[in-house]
Amino acid sequence: MKAELILMGKRWDMATQSARRWLVATIYLLLAAILVELYLLDHWRTSGYYLIFATFLINRFLLGGYQFGGLIKPFNQQQPVRRTPPTIRFILLFGYHTWESEPLKSEWHNDEREQAQRDRAHYQAYQALIVALLPLWLLAAWASHSSPLLRWLPIPPMELVYGLVLATIALAITLPQAILLWTEPDMDSE
Amino acid sequence: MAGPFVAKRRNRRWMVGIYWGMMVPLTAFVVGRVFARQPSEWFMLIAAAVMVLNLFTLSRLGTKPFFPAPMLIDREMVAFWNGKEDLARLDADLRLDERETQLRDRAHFRAYGILVWFALGWFGLLCVSRMLEPAWSAWTGPVFLSVLIAVLLGLPQTLLAWNEPDVNPTGEEE
Numbered sequence: 378m379k380a381e382l383i384l385m386g387k388r389w390d391m392a393t394q395s396a397r398r399w400l401v402a403t404i405y406l407l408l409a410a411i412l413v414e415l416y417l418l419d420h421w422r423t424s425g426y427y428l429i430f431a432t433f434l435i436n437r438f439l440l441g442g443y444q445f446g447g448l449i450k451p452f453n454q455q456q457p458v459r460r461t462p463p464t465i466r467f468i469l470l471f472g473y474h475t476w477e478s479e480p481l482k483s484e485w486h487n488d489e490r491e492q493a494q495r496d497r498a499h500y501q502a503y504q505a506l507i508v509a510l511l512p513l514w515l516l517a518a519w520a521s522h523s524s525p526l527l528r529w530l531p532i533p534p535m536e537l538v539y540g541l542v543l544a545t546i547a548l549a550i551t552l553p554q555a556i557l558l559w560t561e562p563d564m565d566s567e
Numbered sequence: 568m569a570g571p572f573v574a575k576r577r578n579r580r581w582m583v584g585i586y587w588g589m590m591v592p593l594t595a596f597v598v599g600r601v602f603a604r605q606p607s608e609w610f611m612l613i614a615a616a617v618m619v620l621n622l623f624t625l626s627r628l629g630t631k632p633f634f635p636a637p638m639l640i641d642r643e644m645v646a647f648w649n650g651k652e653d654l655a656r657l658d659a660d661l662r663l664d665e666r667e668t669q670l671r672d673r674a675h676f677r678a679y680g681i682l683v684w685f686a687l688g689w690f691g692l693l694c695v696s697r698m699l700e701p702a703w704s705a706w707t708g709p710v711f712l713s714v715l716i717a718v719l720l721g722l723p724q725t726l727l728a729w730n731e732p733d734v735n736p737t738g739e740e741e
Contacts, residue, residue: 422697423697426690426694429690443683452676452680453680493669493672495676496669496672496673496675496676497672499672499675499676499679500671500672500675500676502679503675503678503679503719503723506682506719507719507720510712510715510716510719511716513712514712514713514716517708517709517712518709520708520709535708538708538709538712539707539708541708542707542708542711542712545686546686546687546689546690549679549682549683549686550683550686550687553679
């Protein structure tokens with residue numbers, strides 16, 4: 378796990394547990410806000426996918442894990458693919474610059490302890506996902522029956538199920554990293 | 568892992584094959600009912616089937632329970648029939664040692680990776696289906712959840728049973 382995050386050129390100290398917990402809480406609040414905003418926009422009809430794309434960006438720039446680039450090293454133990462440097466024309470057109478240098482092995486390779494932490498975080502995330510999915514499954518069943526139990530809901534039950542499925546996918550892609558960031562103690566200052 | 572039958576990896580792989588051989592058509596049947604807009608009993612059916620399949624196949628695979636202690640009802644039954652001493656022995660037998668804990672966590676890591684790919688594949692399918700026929704979105708949630716839960720409940724155990732090598736009578740791996 379990295380001790381600092383470089384965002385928009387600024388270095389953020391992430392060595393303390395409290396800073397990482399703030400980051401995790403902010404990310405999930407942001408995702409929840411996006412989900413609500415997208416519902417207000419068009420009931421997730423065409424915009425629901427943006428939540429998943431937002432999750433990819435969060436992994437790429439903040440969390441890491443399933444993508445190279447955030448605080449957590451890649452889970453798959455594979456060296457990130459070296460991208461070809463973008464052409465000058467591409468940079469001028471899009472003002473975009475991809476990462477191009479060869480990363481150090483310590484930036485992507487998990488040692489034995491880190492692998493154990495990674496596996497444990499996935500075990501915990503797996504249990505959390507089962508607990509979260511069972512009521513959701515029940516809700517889907519009631520929604521497909523048009524059950525009177527769901528009449529009090531302010532939005533149509535099937536729309537709610539669809540939104541919760543989107544949220545579940547976003548959660549599944551980020552939860553192990555969030556558990557690692559949340560539970561790891563403060564790093565040594567040496 | 569314990570028991571002469573499940574000590575052989577080949578036997579365990581047969582059991583895993585039987586489990587998924589039953590689970591896949593069952594899930595397909597339930598999904599078919601959702602497609603046909605007859606969702607009356609689909610969730611109860613799959614819930615019952617998953618529980619029965621778990622009971623009769625996964626519990627026979629020999630993997631210890633993933634939680635530190637066995638189910639409360641099991642403990643009460645053991646204490647009732649065999650006394651408290653037997654319960655203490657059972658707890659000791661079922662406690663995961665360090666290596667087993669590592670194996671459990673690694674199995675969940677692998678299962679989780681498969682599920683993430685499944686969820687993303689589903690998401691891709693959803694994008695395409697919504698473009699082709701927006702009305703399909705009505706069943707995507709229930710179908711996704713049915714398949715996901717069917718996979719979620721059995722995947723780590725079956726991965727563990729499939730991958731662990733043969734165990735000889737002294738308990739050591741061959």
